[in-house]
């Protein structure tokens with residue numbers, strides 16, 4: 001009987017060593033994805049750049065890996081910025097996002113000389129300019145625009161539609177008022193524009209539609225204010241494989257048409273080519289991760305369904321309950337056995353909706369078996385909570401078949417550390 005091998009490691013042995021639930025992340029996979037971005041995007045075109053959207057998965061070690069591989073990082077909160085600082089990430093390679101940044105977060109970004117701040121609204125611009133004056137700095141910014149496109153993904157992970165909390169809306173010339181204000185702000189250096197249309201996209205048409213809209217803003221800004229756009233950041237959102245019916249596309253599937261479209265549209269309108277930035281998160285790390293669980297119980301409701309209770313669920317992976325996200329899984333200690341039954345993988349929270357997988361085909365299983373849920377590298381550890389006072393799992397990173405702990409398992413005392 002053989003066990004499931006992930007990133008050259010026997011997952012059952014990992015469980016013996018580190019216990020469950022356990023996030024396991026392949027460094028080799030992450031390095032391969034970044035290498036693909038370098039080869040097919042960064043080295044292929046002039047004046048382009050990639051930053052990793054760290055909200056997908058961020059630890060100090062992840063920031064060190066991304067830095068070593070030579071791309072930038074996007075952060076979206078003081079906490080993510082702090083993690084990057086503690087990992088000695090070069091501050092000029094950081095882009096700071098966020099639709100509702102606090103005064104303290106803006107101040108932190110300024111003091112630490114973050115490379116670019118993506119400004120979401122005019123209140124933020126005003127605060128930033130005042131803070132920049134206080135610290136006698138000039139801040140590089142991009143405006144996040146809301147392109148107003150329709151997006152083929154779950155409603156909760158669409159971002160670029162007209163009715164969105166993200167970015168400066170394009171209706172009623174709001175963006176031109178914002179551009180003029182930025183140009184006239186003493187301590188602001190407007191570099192250009194950013195949009196992010198949505199996440200887990202398997203088609204490239206939405207990016208292309210948004211590019212047309214973005215370049216139109218560039219064109220009008222040139223006409224109205226003689227403003228030359230130096231940077232256009234087209235966001236991330238490139239999809240990965242979760243279910244068997246999906247496939248991760250090569251990065252070039254997105255970047256080639258993106259670059260073609262930008263080059264041809266800029267040339268049509270006689271605009272200089274700006275620096276083009278992409279921000280993949282999930283695409284770099286999603287398939288790099290799996291989660292290992294112990295099966296606690298197998299409960300059959302005759303003629304209805306069989307619930308398989310595991311030692312994790314919603315707190316370590318909220319995506320199924322939040323977005324109805326689908327996952328594939330295997331029984332790690334029974335990979336050679338034929339799937340014969342259909343079961344439902346139930347999380348351990350006191351919550352009916354805490355179901356990780358509704359229908360999973362498995363061989364005959366029993367308590368003590370190990371479940372490996374696949375493609376959990378993105379938005380699992382980073383979205384984990386302590387609901388029901390459940391400690392967060394450890395994270396093990398694997399390189400060349402050698403495992404090392406990068407985040408220790410939380411203890412009950414860790415959960416209570418700030419309580420009086």
Ligand SMILES: Cc1ncc(COP(=O)(O)O)c(C=O)c1O
Pocket residue numbers: 053056074097159196198199200235236237238279280281282283
């Ligand atoms: C501004 C921005 N950039 C990049 C990303 C990365 O998204 P993904 O992980 O889907 O590539 C997101 C999240 O959707 C985002 O909001």
Ligand SMILES: N[C@@H](CCCC[NH3+])C(=O)O
Pocket residue numbers: 055157159199200319378379383
């Ligand atoms: N957290 C989401 C995506 C949000 C991406 C950031 N805007 C997910 O798991 O799919």
